[in-house]
Amino acid sequence: MEGLAPSSKLSLTVVVVVLLLGMAGAANGLKRVVANSPDEPCKNMTLYYHDILYNGNNTANATTAAATKPTPLSTTYWKNSTYFGALMVFNDPMTVGKALPLAGEEPAARAQGFYFYDKQESLTSWFGFSIVFNSTAHKGTLNLVGADLMGDATRDFSVVGGTGDFFMARGVATIRTDAIEGLYYFRLQMDIKLYECYL
Amino acid sequence: MEGLAPSSKLSLTVVVVVLLLGMAGAANGLKRVVANSPDEPCKNMTLYYHDILYNGNNTANATTAAATKPTPLSTTYWKNSTYFGALMVFNDPMTVGKALPLAGEEPAARAQGFYFYDKQESLTSWFGFSIVFNSTAHKGTLNLVGADLMGDATRDFSVVGGTGDFFMARGVATIRTDAIEGLYYFRLQMDIKLYECYL
Amino acid sequence: MEGLAPSSKLSLTVVVVVLLLGMAGAANGLKRVVANSPDEPCKNMTLYYHDILYNGNNTANATTAAATKPTPLSTTYWKNSTYFGALMVFNDPMTVGKALPLAGEEPAARAQGFYFYDKQESLTSWFGFSIVFNSTAHKGTLNLVGADLMGDATRDFSVVGGTGDFFMARGVATIRTDAIEGLYYFRLQMDIKLYECYL
Numbered sequence: 001m002e003g004l005a006p007s008s009k010l011s012l013t014v015v016v017v018v019l020l021l022g023m024a025g026a027a028n029g030l031k032r033v034v035a036n037s038p039d040e041p042c043k044n045m046t047l048y049y050h051d052i053l054y055n056g057n058n059t060a061n062a063t064t065a066a067a068t069k070p071t072p073l074s075t076t077y078w079k080n081s082t083y084f085g086a087l088m089v090f091n092d093p094m095t096v097g098k099a100l101p102l103a104g105e106e107p108a109a110r111a112q113g114f115y116f117y118d119k120q121e122s123l124t125s126w127f128g129f130s131i132v133f134n135s136t137a138h139k140g141t142l143n144l145v146g147a148d149l150m151g152d153a154t155r156d157f158s159v160v161g162g163t164g165d166f167f168m169a170r171g172v173a174t175i176r177t178d179a180i181e182g183l184y185y186f187r188l189q190m191d192i193k194l195y196e197c198y199l
Numbered sequence: 200m201e202g203l204a205p206s207s208k209l210s211l212t213v214v215v216v217v218l219l220l221g222m223a224g225a226a227n228g229l230k231r232v233v234a235n236s237p238d239e240p241c242k243n244m245t246l247y248y249h250d251i252l253y254n255g256n257n258t259a260n261a262t263t264a265a266a267t268k269p270t271p272l273s274t275t276y277w278k279n280s281t282y283f284g285a286l287m288v289f290n291d292p293m294t295v296g297k298a299l300p301l302a303g304e305e306p307a308a309r310a311q312g313f314y315f316y317d318k319q320e321s322l323t324s325w326f327g328f329s330i331v332f333n334s335t336a337h338k339g340t341l342n343l344v345g346a347d348l349m350g351d352a353t354r355d356f357s358v359v360g361g362t363g364d365f366f367m368a369r370g371v372a373t374i375r376t377d378a379i380e381g382l383y384y385f386r387l388q389m390d391i392k393l394y395e396c397y398l
Numbered sequence: 399m400e401g402l403a404p405s406s407k408l409s410l411t412v413v414v415v416v417l418l419l420g421m422a423g424a425a426n427g428l429k430r431v432v433a434n435s436p437d438e439p440c441k442n443m444t445l446y447y448h449d450i451l452y453n454g455n456n457t458a459n460a461t462t463a464a465a466t467k468p469t470p471l472s473t474t475y476w477k478n479s480t481y482f483g484a485l486m487v488f489n490d491p492m493t494v495g496k497a498l499p500l501a502g503e504e505p506a507a508r509a510q511g512f513y514f515y516d517k518q519e520s521l522t523s524w525f526g527f528s529i530v531f532n533s534t535a536h537k538g539t540l541n542l543v544g545a546d547l548m549g550d551a552t553r554d555f556s557v558v559g560g561t562g563d564f565f566m567a568r569g570v571a572t573i574r575t576d577a578i579e580g581l582y583y584f585r586l587q588m589d590i591k592l593y594e595c596y597l
Contacts (some may be wrong), residue, residue, distance in 0.1 A: 015424055021514050030236055038565055038596065043593055061439025067267050067284035067315065068465050068485075085487040086463035087267075089284040091317045111347050112317050113325050116465065118489045118510050128327055128526055130346035143344050143357045145541050145558065147510050147528035158541045160344065161357025162372055167237055168394055172561055198237065228436055266466050266514065288483040290516045311516050311545050312524050327526055329545035342543050342556045353525055359543065360556025362570055367593055368544075384513035397436065 014118055026177070030167070030198040034127065040078065041193035047094040049111050050190040060185070064090035067114070083117040088115065090152060094131060097185065098178065109133045115148065123150040131192075133165065138162020142192070158195060170196040229366070231398040240370065240392035246293040246330070247377065248310050248336065248387040252390040255397065257383070263289035266313070282316040289313065293330060297377065297386065308332045326356060330391075340364020341391070343372055358393060369395040428565070428596040439569065439591035440491065443493040445529070447509050447586040456582070462488035465512070481515040481516070488512065490528060496576065496585065507531045513546065521548040525555060529590075531563065538562020542571055557592060568594040 033042045050121020054062035068087040087120040093100065093107035101107045124147065131142040141164060146157030154174050162169030171194035219222040234378045253261035267286040283365065292306035300306045312328020318340060330341040340363060345356030353373050361368030370393035431440045452460035466485040487577030491498065491505035499505045511527020522545060527541040541561060552572050561566030569592035577585040 026327055032235055034430065036430055067283050067286055069268065069467070085463050087286070087465055087485070087487075089286075089315055089317050091283075091323070112316060112323060114317075116487055116512065118512075124489070124510060125309070126526070126528065127323070128344065130325065131342075132348065141346055141355065141357075143346075145344065145526060145528075145543065146561070147530055147539055147541075151528065154594050156539065156561035158539075158561060160359040160541070160558040161369070161371075163345070163355035163357060167371065168369065170286065170566065171561070172559075172565065231432065231434055264483050266485055268467070286485070288485075288516050290522070311522060313516075315512065325526070327543060329524065329543075331545055331547065340554065340556075342544055342545075342558070344543070359558040360568070360570075362544070362554035362556060367568065367570065398590055 003189055026156045031167075033197045035195035038195070041195055042197035042199060043169070043190050043192075043194040046124050047096065047108060047192065048098055048189050050093050050095065050100055051090060051186050051188075052092070053184040055087075055184045063092045064088050082124075085116065086121070087114060087116040090129070094190075106135065108135065110140070110151050113144075125150065127151065137143075138165045140166045142169060146173075148175060150177070157190075159192065162194075166194070167198045168196065169198075231367075232396045232398050237394070240394055241396035241398060242368070242370075242393040246295065246307060246389050246391065247297055248389055249292050249294070250264075250289060250385050250387075251291070251301055252287075252383040262291045263287050273279050282322075282346060283318070285313040285316065286313060289328070293389075301386035303333065307334065308337070309358075312343075323347060324349065328397045337364045339365045341365050345372075347374060349376070356389075358391065365393070366397045367395065368393045368397075399407070406477055409416065430566075431594040431595045431597050436593070439593055440595035440597060441567070441569075441590075442449060443590050444505060445494065445588050445590065447462060447588055448491050448498055449474040449584050449586075450490070451486075451582040453582045461490045462486050481521075482517070486513040488527070492588075504533065506533065507536070511542075522546065523548070536563045538564045540567060542563050544571075546573060546574065555588075557590065561591075564592070565596045566594065567592045567596075 002179045013090035019045040021167065035042055052061055052063045054065040065088065066086055067089045090111065090113060092111045094111050095101060096108050096110040110132045111129050112132055113137065115125045115127045117123065117125045126147055128145045131144070133140055140162060142155045142159055144159050154176050157173045157175060159169060159173055173190060174191040177187040178189045207374070210339060218314055228392055245267045251260055251262045251286055253264040263288065265285055266288045274315045288336060289310065289312060293308040293310050294300060295307050309331045310328050313327045314324045314327065316322065316324045325346055327344045332339055338359060341358040342356050343358050346354070348354045353375050356372045358370035370391060373390040376385065376387040377388045414566040431578055433440055435460065448458055450461045452463040464484055465487045466483070488509065488511060490509045493499060494506050500575050508530045509527050511525065513523045513525045515521065515523045524545055526543045529542070531538055539560060540557055541559040542555045542557050547553045552574050555571045555573055556566060557569040557572060569590060572589040574587040575584065576587045
């Protein structure tokens with residue numbers, strides 16, 4: 001940096017440039033924030049996803065149901081319980097703690113979407129869904145897609161968009177199977193980290 | 200800011216930095232633009248989405264059809280017309296005005312994708328689709344996903360990507376039910392606002 | 399630029415600002431890179447997608463199967479082989495060269511997801527899937543959605559997110575039909591260009 005103007009002046013210039021860029025668009029109080037690295041999400045939350053499959057008798061409680069009947073290949077693989085091609089539609093409660101919402105209690109959010117099984121030898125599935133927030137804490141949605149490689153201890157979905165309080169969000173949701181109870185209930189822990197936000 | 204070099208010099212520096220950053224990548228005439236706030240989309244359009252359901256007799260006109268047959272849970276809920284789990288595939292005309300395209304007239308775009316119903320008590324659905332433009336005005340696609348919470352006056356989908364004239368676009372599409380005619384036709388107004396563009 | 403401080407000082411300032419911005423977040427060795435123009439992807443690769451449809455007898459080899467049975471409208475259109483509404487679920491090998499993986503050989507990646515046909519007069523379809531990498535070269539996923547307008551020589555999907563080695567990626571994948579063998583095999587060339595990366 002020899003020959004440059006005094007470095008104190010230079011760093012002041014840098015600071016001011018950054019401040020000015022940071023303030024652009026702040027008129028409505030919201031401003032775009034983009035993480036520079038995976039270590040610095042601009043927003044962070046953990047929610048539990050409860051999937052209660054329809055078993056023929058639990059109409060009042062079921063939150064997920066098969067939308068397709070078994071087809072020839074799925075039937076072939078159904079034998080070893082990999083359900084190839086089975087499409088499930090869900091409207092599942094999401095909670096801050098591990099417990100299901102009490103009767104009459106609103107969950108923190110609802111996950112609305114679908115998954116289907118897509119592996120012959122072992123269980124993998126693919127998800128597309130929205131996390132719909134409609135509480136005093138948050139209003140809006142996060143939209144996610146991704147592969148659920150159930151054999152892995154953790155796996156990642158992409159948060160591909162957001163609306164309302166989560167306007168234009170992007171990020172990654174890390175999934176962990178937290179509980180499986182028989183054939184008709186499982187719970188996923190979702191650690192959601194946003195790396196693009198308007199705050 | 201006392202002790203700083205004359206502020207006129209400083210603000211000129213800022214301006215030049217911004218100009219130089221703004222010009223980077225302008226070789227092919229396209230340059231990335233990102234909105235600083237929700238109030239300043241880089242692109243804006245309103246289109247009407249026409250959904251004409253297959254009713255058994257309208258093969259020539261139908262643009263949407265059920266891809267799945269009712270399954271046990273959906274049948275249970277079908278009674279109160281919430282169609283839980285029904286998957287619909289569509290290839291719908293989109294128009295600038297509210298009228299359907301005249302015979303032989305090309306629509307402004309086509310919406311190609313799917314939705315399915317996912318709520319037991321009331322109607323909600325989930326959409327994944329592309330808006331395909333193939334006109335003199337626009338060539339390319341916008342890709343959208345999101346929850347359609349039909350009980351709300353407006354609801355938002357995420358524009359998660361774009362191609363061609365909409366290269367790498369992101370944004371939000373606000374949906375309004377504009378008309379419902381019996382069981383076999385509905386029209387949505389979509390106000391599409393892009394916040395990331397290459398212009 | 400008359401009246402400005404000496405331009406050599408100015409451009410040094412600009413360089414330093416850019417360097418400082420570029421280094422932000424480099425603590426974990428990863429740093430966000432965004433292409434300024436469509437000509438400068440931050441990452442680039444070509445992979446071949448192999449789709450082997452279940453034909454009733456190829457359980458061991460099939461990688462794709464119909465998840466839905468023909469419904470009334472699809473049957474109407476099935477006559478002219480447009481398969482309106484047919485939903486296919488796949489778990490397809492992806493390779494660097496055109497050949498299928500040898501017996502026992504791991505493919506470069508697997509494409510896990512679905513497509514369905516959505517046009518009456520000619521073939522178009524819509525895809526949602528993940529490219530799952532699990533090799534020494536790459537671990538992670540790319541998530542894609544988009545319309546496959548099969549009548550066009552090339553068509554584009556959006557890369558809407560990524561995880562692992564492809565953390566927060568966005569881009570465009572250009573598709574070309576590379577081979578069709580009878581009714582039960584087709585191969586797509588996918589030229590994947592990422593325009594947002596953490597490198």
